[in-house]
Amino acid sequence: MTSIYAGSMKTLPQRGKFIYDVLTTNFIHQNQLMFEQFGDFNWIEWGSDRLYNVANAEVAHDILVKKASSFYKDPGYRDQQGGIAMVLGRGLITSDGAHWREHRKLVAPAFHAQRIHAYAETMVDATQKLMQTWEDGAQRDVSHDMMVLTLRIVAKTLFSTEVEADINLINRVIEQFQRIAVEQLFPSWLPTPSRIITRQVTHKLNQRIYEMIAQRRANGGDNGDLMAMLLLSTDEDGNRLSDLDVRDEAVTLILAGHETTSNTLSWTFKLLAEHPEVEARLHAELDAVLGGRVPTLADLRQLTYTNMVLKEAMRLYPAAWVIGRQALEDVEIQGEVIPKGAILNIYTYFIQRNEKYWDNPTRFDPERFSPENEGRINKWAYIPFSTGPRVCVGNSFAMMEAQLLLATIASRFQLSLPTGHSVELNPLVTLNPKGGLPMILKERQPILQPS
Ligand code: HEM
Numbered sequence: 384m385t386s387i388y389a390g391s392m393k394t395l396p397q398r399g400k401f402i403y404d405v406l407t408t409n410f411i412h413q414n415q416l417m418f419e420q421f422g423d424f425n426w427i428e429w430g431s432d433r434l435y436n437v438a439n440a441e442v443a444h445d446i447l448v449k450k451a452s453s454f455y456k457d458p459g460y461r462d463q464q465g466g467i468a469m470v471l472g473r474g475l476i477t478s479d480g481a482h483w484r485e486h487r488k489l490v491a492p493a494f495h496a497q498r499i500h501a502y503a504e505t506m507v508d509a510t511q512k513l514m515q516t517w518e519d520g521a522q523r524d525v526s527h528d529m530m531v532l533t534l535r536i537v538a539k540t541l542f543s544t545e546v547e548a549d550i551n552l553i554n555r556v557i558e559q560f561q562r563i564a565v566e567q568l569f570p571s572w573l574p575t576p577s578r579i580i581t582r583q584v585t586h587k588l589n590q591r592i593y594e595m596i597a598q599r600r601a602n603g604g605d606n607g608d609l610m611a612m613l614l615l616s617t618d619e620d621g622n623r624l625s626d627l628d629v630r631d632e633a634v635t636l637i638l639a640g641h642e643t644t645s646n647t648l649s650w651t652f653k654l655l656a657e658h659p660e661v662e663a664r665l666h667a668e669l670d671a672v673l674g675g676r677v678p679t680l681a682d683l684r685q686l687t688y689t690n691m692v693l694k695e696a697m698r699l700y701p702a703a704w705v706i707g708r709q710a711l712e713d714v715e716i717q718g719e720v721i722p723k724g725a726i727l728n729i730y731t732y733f734i735q736r737n738e739k740y741w742d743n744p745t746r747f748d749p750e751r752f753s754p755e756n757e758g759r760i761n762k763w764a765y766i767p768f769s770t771g772p773r774v775c776v777g778n779s780f781a782m783m784e785a786q787l788l789l790a791t792i793a794s795r796f797q798l799s800l801p802t803g804h805s806v807e808l809n810p811l812v813t814l815n816p817k818g819g820l821p822m823i824l825k826e827r828q829p830i831l832q833p834s
Pocket of ligand 1 (some may be wrong): 707768
């Protein structure tokens with residue numbers, strides 16, 4: 384355990400310089416240098432608090448699993464004035480304690496295997512609809528396309544709504560949502576431009592969601608979707624969830640349920656374009672299993688390489704690249720006493736690239752996740768969906784969706800990067816490709832095996 388700038392960031396000018404460095408330089412690169420120099424578990428002094436940086440799997444496991452009850456989400460999530468709770472309210476991601484426990488119990492059944500399996504067809508249909516707008520030889524912003532596609536899917540599967548009219552509004556909210564993450568370094572009372580715009584666009588989105596809630600309450604029926612579950616459920620005293628509670632969970636699931644999967648797919652297409660040998664093997668599997676038709680749920684078991692490719696892409700580019708916590712009490716972690724109030728940043732990005740746990744960590748190698756090799760992986764060093772009680776509630780939904788979308792798209796199109804285009808990281812709330820992901824589409828014909 385090493386202290387980096389111990390004592391050096393107590394004053395405002397010192398913190399200002401740090402914020403300036405973070406905003407103007409490559410944040411990921413800066414963090415990498417920090418871990419190289421000071422080890423994979425270190426801390427800096429941040430005003431009156433300590434800020435711990437974690438790229439160590441054992442430390443992450445202690446915080447997220449073994450001693451999870453000693454930690455809350457960090458204030459960057461919970462702060463309704465300057466944190467992501469400005470948009471998400473007190474939904475599953477941003478709440479803690481009894482409120483979180485009750486709501487997790489309500490939402491989790493919507494993600495049981497039986498229920499999500501019913502969504503497979505909707506996922507494939509939406510992808511085919513998108514591909515009808517794709518033309519051979521055209522250049523598209525694939526990151527934007529994946530964002531719209533996954534948004535349509537989450538709205539349709541969980542809320543039975545088409546979001547065509549609201550896509551621009553939701554995209555504006557996402558854009559701001561990403562910006563406020565960076566501005567969390569400023570005190571939360573400061574009305575930064577992003578915070579002002581965030582409030583405005585969130586207000587508009589709330590109006591739309593409250594309209595939807597009012598309509599559904601007026602109709603009264605149970606169409607079996609997540610929205611119905613939220614509207615009809617009662618707490619231990621028999622009280623229904625308030626409109627505000629339903630809004631908070633709905634916005635949480637819409638935002639958490641599409642941005643992450645969309646970024647995962649974007650990174651996967653980027654990696655495939657850079658690794659033709661992996662891409663060729665993926666195409667061969669898709670052609671052999673699907674023979675040119677669209678995938679169904681039943682095919683997923685056979686699409687093992689497709690799954691390996693996704694898992695490896697999520698190792699190198701975890702959409703949730705950093706997970707934040709705050710210590711509720713003094714707590715000992717791997718011999719170090721973390722003081723009450725300390726903030727901890729657990730960098731999945733760096734744990735999953737730490738050479739302590741991974742051979743040749745920066746190499747894109749789906750073979751790590753083959754049925755023979757996967758058992759050898761240190762499970763604590765692979766946590767793209769986090770782990771412990773706060774593990775992603777939508778992880779099976781996300782894996783099924785990513786596998787179906789990748790299979791549907793890659794069997795029909797080959798995506799390549801424009802010559803000379805290098806993709807940069809944009810590490811905001813989620814890890815996305817900076818400025819989008821321009822890719823050139825080439826229609827492909829499946830190579831069918833003689834029967
Ligand atoms: C590849 C896609 C996804 C990734 C990488 C991902 C990652 C994560 C991670 C790392 C967390 C834990 C955050 C923390 O502990 O601070 C989380 C939580 C959560 N995710 Fe996901 N997620 C994905 C897709 C989804 C989907 C599709 C949904 C819903 C439709 C979803 C809904 C949620 C919710 C509600 C939580 C909060 C759970 C709780 O604290 O009880 N996620 N996700």
